[in-house]
Amino acid sequence: MKAESVSIIGGADGPTSVFLAGRTGKRPWKVRIRNWIFRLRRKRIARRIRPHAHTLEETVFFMKKHYGAVEFSGESRIYREQRECLKGSLISRYRPKLLGELSRIPAFSMNDEKSRKEMYDWLQKQSERAAQIPDDLFPMDYHLYQIRTEGGRMEIGIDFRWNVFGISYSGDKKAMKKLKRLSRRLYIYYGVSEDDIKKNSERYSSLLTVLASD
Numbered sequence: 016m017k018a019e020s021v022s023i024i025g026g027a028d029g030p031t032s033v034f035l036a037g038r039t040g041k042r043p044w045k046v047r048i049r050n051w052i053f054r055l056r057r058k059r060i061a062r063r064i065r066p067h068a069h070t071l072e073e074t075v076f077f078m079k080k081h082y083g084a085v086e087f088s089g090e091s092r093i094y095r096e097q098r099e100c101l102k103g104s105l106i107s108r109y110r111p112k113l114l115g116e117l118s119r120i121p122a123f124s125m126n127d128e129k130s131r132k133e134m135y136d137w138l139q140k141q142s143e144r145a146a147q148i149p150d151d152l153f154p155m156d157y158h159l160y161q162i163r164t165e166g167g168r169m170e171i172g173i174d175f176r177w178n179v180f181g182i183s184y185s186g187d188k189k190a191m192k193k194l195k196r197l198s199r200r201l202y203i204y205y206g207v208s209e210d211d212i213k214k215n216s217e218r219y220s221s222l223l224t225v226l227a228s229d
Contacts, residue, residue: 056227064222066209071173071180074205078160078171082197087159097172098157103145105177106153113148117141162197166190169197180205180221199225 069077078084087094111118123134156176162169167186173179182201184194202225211219 053227057223060226061223064207064212064219064226066207066212068206068208068211069204071175071178071205074180074201075158075160075173077204078162078201082162084160084162084171087161093170094159097159097170098155099142099146101157101172101174101179101181102148102153102155103142105155105174105179106145106148107141109177110153113152114141114144117144164190164193164197167194169194171201178218180218195228202226 075084089095106113107118107120117137117140121133121137123137124130125134154176155174157172157174157179160171160173162171164186167184167190169182169184172181172183180202182198184191184198186194202222205218205222207216207219207222210216
């Protein structure tokens, strides 16, 4: 089975991604056209979004009741890996001083193999440093849920302390279509508040990105 994967991480005040600075070269015209269409779609969808937000607790109840979401054990490997990944991202954003000299992301070039290797090595070091930071210095309330379908699965990571709501899914082509629709339903249910719309919050931006994706 050939698998694909999609991940979008966001929250009311949480990170949507980790951005790497660097020169990537001129983008092919097909990519530029696709990005232009995506921006137009975002603007069109933005005009239709209305405030209708639910809390993370309400969203978890909704996932369990309607889609059979099951929570991973805190001792499972996948839970620990996902938590450490998010922890590094959150610390980099909210408590960068805890990372010392690794708090600032150097500029890497994605066109150069050596630079890409240096980037991966640097990210690994940052992740290891973040993992060593005690929970009392950076507390989290992270939970990981899973929804399985025929040929695929979805993982939903939620941190109640940092207001993070993130979805990733993978599977065969048929499952991916189904999981993509489900992802949109969950993001729509989680929704946005009037304040999110006014402030163009990351929660609002995440919803826009999901709804505007192909």
